Amino acid sequence: MKYFGLVAYCGTRYAGWQIQPDDLSVQQCLEEAAAKIFRTKVGITGCGRTDTAVHSSSYFFHLECPEQSELHRTVRSFNALLPGDIHLSELIPVHEDAHARFDATRRTYRYYLTGFADPFRQDKVFFFRQLHLCDFSMVLKAAEVIGGGEDFFAFAKSGSEVNHHRCRIDEITWYQLSPKVWVFEISANRFLRGMVRLIVGACLNNGLGKITLEEIKEATADQKRLSMPWSVPGHGLYLADIKYPYIPDKLSENSRFFEPFGPISKSI
Incomplete structure (x- = not known):
């Protein structure tokens, strides 16, 4: 019998x-x-990779x-x-062809x-010392430019072995929980290795004036690396939600854990 499991974990101690x-x-x-529960070796297939120190509230x-x-x-x-630091919320029976990653x-x-x-949150959020120098409006503009792209070679970790770098970004934005607490959120059909952390770094560098919107546009259009690629630290990143055609949204919402600042409110 095949089951989907919904788990949350703090990634601090783990190599992904x-x-x-x-x-x-x-x-x-x-x-x-x-293996202990079923008294035999059982393979577990995840919905995707998360890197060292990355967390998930819904995996x-x-x-x-x-x-x-x-x-x-x-x-x-x-x-x-x-x-x-790992908690299983649900086990859900699924059809035999269901696949956590591909579906x-x-x-x-x-x-x-x-x-x-x-x-209290030093391993749960990124303390960015230059946040007070960062222009939030320019950070938002960078996200808008990146979200309009189709090929994300510029935001893939070097050496990534994939057939193509195309992704469909459904939503991408920044918001402030307070003037000193910023959150980046992105939803897409797929992500390349290291993609989210490189996008966050590009947005912040644009907000600091270290790179321009034109450079971001050119890198996205021409599939070339940025002059100052920055992969922000992993411990600020959370896999927050996964959608499947046969798993009710209500299930994941009811079984989710809150992230470091509790329920999200997208305004100051």
Whole structure:
């Protein structure tokens, strides 16, 4: 029987989602828990990669295991075995052809940064010392330019092995939870490796006057690297939502965890 799992995790201690030979990963923790519950090795396939220190408030995976008559008990068993920074909210029966990665129609990421040092969120948000020098209106304009593109070679990590760099961006914006707390949000059908962090860096560099809108337009149109590419730190990034044609939106909304500043309000 195939099931989708909905999990949230704090990525601070992990070398990303995917199993690594010498480092701890979220996938490894889930597979080890599954092996104990089902008493056999169980492969778990995630909806995508997240890098070292990146978090997720809504991450889907799939697994195949014997049919579970009481899913709430199985969920409870997982959480009893998982570390406290990983929490399984739901197990959902799906059809045999369902795939957590390939069937996702939309993914949403958020990036949090502050203009002040916060000892309680130091590994959950990016403390950007130059935030007070950054022109928010120019940051918004950069996002608008980038969102109008179709090929994102300029915002792919060097050495990425993909067939093409085309993505469909559905939404891209910045907003302020307060003058010193900024949030970037982007939704697309797919993302390239390192893409979100490079886009955030480009927007901030434009706000600081280190690169121009014209350079961003040229890089997007001509598929060339920016003169000052900046991949912001991973610990401010959250995979916030995944959409599937057969998973109700209400499910993910009811099972989600709040990110570092609680429920999102897009105005000061």
